[in-house]
Amino acid sequence: NAGVTQTPKFQVLxxxxxxxxxxxxxxxxxxxxxxxQDPGMGLRLIHYSVGAGITDQGEVPNGYNVSRSTTEDFPLxxxxxxxxxxxxxxxxxxxxxxxxxxxxGQGTRLTVV
Amino acid sequence: xxxxxxxxxxxxxxxxxxxxxxxxxxxxxTTYYLFWYKQPPSGELVFxxxxxxxxxxxxxxGRYSWNFQKSTSSFNFTITASQVVDSAVxxxxxxxxxxxxxxxxxxxxxxxxxx
Numbered sequence: 121n122a123g124v125t126q127t128p129k130f131q132v133l134x135x136x137x138x139x140x141x142x143x144x145x146x147x148x149x150x151x152x153x154x155x156x157q158d159p160g161m162g163l164r165l166i167h168y169s170v171g172a173g174i175t176d177q178g179e180v181p182n183g184y185n186v187s188r189s190t191t192e193d194f195p196l197x198x199x200x201x202x203x204x205x206x207x208x209x210x211x212x213x214x215x216x217x218x219x220x221x222x223x224x225g226q227g228t229r230l231t232v233v
Numbered sequence: 234x235x236x237x238x239x240x241x242x243x244x245x246x247x248x249x250x251x252x253x254x255x256x257x258x259x260x261x262x263t264t265y266y267l268f269w270y271k272q273p274p275s276g277e278l279v280f281x282x283x284x285x286x287x288x289x290x291x292x293x294x295g296r297y298s299w300n301f302q303k304s305t306s307s308f309n310f311t312i313t314a315s316q317v318v319d320s321a322v323x324x325x326x327x328x329x330x331x332x333x334x335x336x337x338x339x340x341x342x343x344x345x346x347x348x
Contacts, residue, residue, distance in 0.1 A: 153335065160242070162340030163324065178335060210278065214336075219266035219285050219328065222336055224278035 122146050126211050126225035133201040133232045141196040141228050143211030149223070150216040152194040156180065156207040157227075163210065169194055170216055201232045235260045237327050239339035246315055247347050254310040254342045256325030262286075267301065267308045268326040272341070278324070284308060312344075320346045 127142045145152065153168035155178075165178030169188040183205060185197040194213075198205060208229050212222040236259040246252045258267065269281040282292060284301050292299045296313045312319050325339045 155338075160340065162239075163338040165335055165337075168335050176335075208276070212278075212336075219283055221268055221280045221283050222326075223280070224270075227276050 124211055124213050124223050124225040126209075126228050128228060129226065131228060131230050133198070133230065135201060135203060135232060137201050139198050139201065141198075141209055141211075141230075143194045143196065143225060144192050145194075145211075145213040145223070146192065147213065147223065148191060149213035150191065151220075151222075152188065152211065152213045153178070153222070154184070154186065154194070154196045155210045155212065156205075157210060158207050166196065166209075198230075203232045206230060206232045235262075235327055235329060235337050237325050237337050237339035239323075239325055239342050241342045242340070243343045243345070245345040245347060248317055249314050251311060251313050252315055252344065254312075254323050254325075254344065256308045256310065256339060258306050258308065258325070258327045260306075260327060260329065262329050264330040266328040266330075268328065268336075269299065269308075269310050270324040270326065270338075272322040272324065273318075274320070281310075281323075315346045317346045317348055320344060 124145045150171045154166040155163040164180045167186040169175045172191050175186050208227050210227050211225040214220045214222040238257045265286045267284045271279045298311045300309045322341045322343045324341045327337045
């Protein structure tokens with residue numbers, strides 16, 4: 121089982137560049153989400169989706185776009201990278217049933233210079 | 234508003250000591266779910282336990298135990314006879330019952346187990 125797969129694992133961007141962080145899961149989970157982890161800030165929710173075609177904003181959505189065209193994939197797009205977006209990004213998925221735990225990808229360490 | 238507070242930012246204990254990580258949550262729901270995750274130095278997030286709001290029994294898994302008290306809105310995590318491998322960041326999380334609602338994480342507690 122692959123679980124939740126995130127690519128790339130590491131990325132360096134220049135300010136103003138755009139890129140897409142990929143996230144795929146093979147567990148047929150309806151719920152998927154993106155978090156960023158910064159020192160002292162814990163995990164902050166960027167965007168989430170409760171099913172294909174449905175997305176919603178989390179706590180820190182500015183500067184990021186998402187789409188959910190299939191159940192399996194939930195890419196995160198940085199529109200114009202800024203140094204404040206330097207962070208570790210985690211994708212997670214879970215069943216939508218009550219009380220189900222989230223499964224996390226390995227994370228993407230992004231540096232914007 | 235729903236919120237998870239882990240007041241302890243960082244804790245250091247000597248190996249073999251017991252340590253308790255605190256988690257306090259806020260919610261207006263009567264049904265909800267609580268979780269603990271571990272993030273070792275390698276960076277991945279590992280699920281440890283789930284608890285629903287109707288089950289206040291304490292849980293023990295080896296050296297790990299969890300104390301859930303609805304009266305104080307707390308879901309504390311104790312490691313008995315700590316080991317260096319327990320060094321990690323630990324996150325507490327709250328999941329509301331609505332399938333369309335998001336999972337809320339605390340800021341985490343960084344635990345250092347000193348040899």
